Amino acid sequence: MQLIDGKKLANKIHAKVAKEVETLKSEKNITPGLAVILVGDNPASQAYVKMKAKACKEVGFYSIVHEMPESITQDEIIATIEMMNNNPRIDGILVQLPLPKHIDTTKILEVVDPKKDVDGFHPYNVGRMVTGLDSFVACTPLGVMEMFKEYNIELQGKDICVVGASNIVGKPMANLLVNANATVTTTHIYTKDLASHTSKADIVIVGAGVPNLIKKDMVKDGAIVIDIGINKLDSGKLVGDVDFDGVAPKCSFITPVPGGVGPMTIAMLLVNTLKSAKSRGL
Ligand code: GUN
Numbered sequence: 001m002q003l004i005d006g007k008k009l010a011n012k013i014h015a016k017v018a019k020e021v022e023t024l025k026s027e028k029n030i031t032p033g034l035a036v037i038l039v040g041d042n043p044a045s046q047a048y049v050k051m052k053a054k055a056c057k058e059v060g061f062y063s064i065v066h067e068m069p070e071s072i073t074q075d076e077i078i079a080t081i082e083m084m085n086n087n088p089r090i091d092g093i094l095v096q097l098p099l100p101k102h103i104d105t106t107k108i109l110e111v112v113d114p115k116k117d118v119d120g121f122h123p124y125n126v127g128r129m130v131t132g133l134d135s136f137v138a139c140t141p142l143g144v145m146e147m148f149k150e151y152n153i154e155l156q157g158k159d160i161c162v163v164g165a166s167n168i169v170g171k172p173m174a175n176l177l178v179n180a181n182a183t184v185t186t187t188h189i190y191t192k193d194l195a196s197h198t199s200k201a202d203i204v205i206v207g208a209g210v211p212n213l214i215k216k217d218m219v220k221d222g223a224i225v226i227d228i229g230i231n232k233l234d235s236g237k238l239v240g241d242v243d244f245d246g247v248a249p250k251c252s253f254i255t256p257v258p259g260g261v262g263p264m265t266i267a268m269l270l271v272n273t274l275k276s277a278k279s280r281g282l
Pocket of ligand 1: 094095096097098119139140168265
């Protein structure tokens, strides 16, 4: 069994981004800029945004976090995004999800300029990604694809089961894998027999948000298991969606939680923001 070290790979990517930022600054006088909108006081969202801002600082980006109270109106959020769309110092705009219930998330995401949509959530980018065109791709599934590349894991012809069908993880993940010529099954909460799908797969990718959802009798020997879940137990312990201790001995590769996919999400946000900065004015 080999661990896929997301922390190590993310650090490598951070260093590469930092170097490119220096070049961009000295040769083109461009400092990549990321704006994050954080609505309300969800502790998990606050923690993620803090990590994103810290990463931006470390690689030399300009970054701002625009915090708004839970009671904010949809129109006020839209006005803020439009201001950011028109701000030439800002290359990437990220609206931290989830948003409060009274806000129409789809509507908000559609206001973000697709050229600054470093989260890859705008329908323009989603459509381009599905058709295999150049686009911004959602950071978590993009990070998983980078892990496959780094560890020379071949995808073509593989049977891959994606557990979870969210717009920000499962659906883009499955589409990227189809584009990589894998045979993909997506399961979700209405799937009748989850184990019958996961146990046939060469690769199982889990982003369901359910601790211990995947147990050892649900994966085949030699499987590759990617755990996208990050769940905080009452004890404060962070765990994924996979029963790591039970499943890991059966795997050829597995990602740990923490230190697996999580750091890759932030690394890909930096990569996407840098990509946007490089195409400034084009
Ligand atoms: N909430 C959970 N994951 C993400 C993410 O990747 N981006 C944003 N904007 N919100 C999230």
